[in-house]
Amino acid sequence: MRIRRITLVWLGLLVATAISWKFGHGSLLGDPRNAGVVILAIAFIKIRFVILDFMELRHAPLGMRLGGEAWVIGVGGVLIALYRF
């Protein structure tokens, strides 16, 4: 049986949550600031998949999809920059 894409996305989101949890509970990268950047990056990658696959912007008009992508990159980028630098 072929697994539906949204099911794969859901499983991927759960795995990503486990990975970010690990980064939040250890010293995987030595400097905690690097772990923090990974945690934020994973969060916004997860959000991107929610927007594209659960909210179905993957099949929306281009402008709408780009708006979603821009929000992820813009807000995620600003937060990572403010956090790290």
Place this chain on the structure above:
Amino acid sequence: MNDLPHDSADARPATSSVRSIPHVPGESGIWIMIFGDMMVFSLMFIAFTLGRRDQTALFEASRLHLNQTYGLINTVLMLSSSWCVATAVQATRAALPHAARSYLHVALGCGLGFCAVKILEYGEKFHAGIAINSNDFFMYYFVFTGIHLLHVLIGMGVLIFMARVAVGTVDAKRLGYMESGASFWHVVDLLWIALFALLYLLPAAAAP
């Protein structure tokens, strides 16, 4: 459930059954609301991160008072509820109303679970003498999670409405309601993903 279409492209409504035709999910009004909501939360996230830069030690010490397991459980509940809602929309398109309603009921159960964990979490904080006026970190924590919890409660009302709409003949109007409601619930999910990372997981940015 095996009769469900295999991906969202296959599952688009009959009005846009050609793969290359883009489709706006739901009503345009819901997207205006979603856009506004996401802008407000963006500013809240930035304000929090700026506050964190100014009071790194205080924010880190306060963060360690949060129960991260509660945050993790709620993240799993939110992601799972979102999957249920997305699946319910696909089931509606596939003319499987009872499957759609069942998925929505499971999503509603996840929402109830989220609220129960939040009540437990707030209770523990209050019991430990931690409140909204304890410090800036907890001010952000209670305001952000409180506003988000309000979204969850509204979203649960939307899920109940969707479960009623799901049963019956599928037409463009009903499908529009389903897609609009689903979009709102997914926003509740994605905002929590950001809150979980910012409030619960993010370690101090100070040099070790």
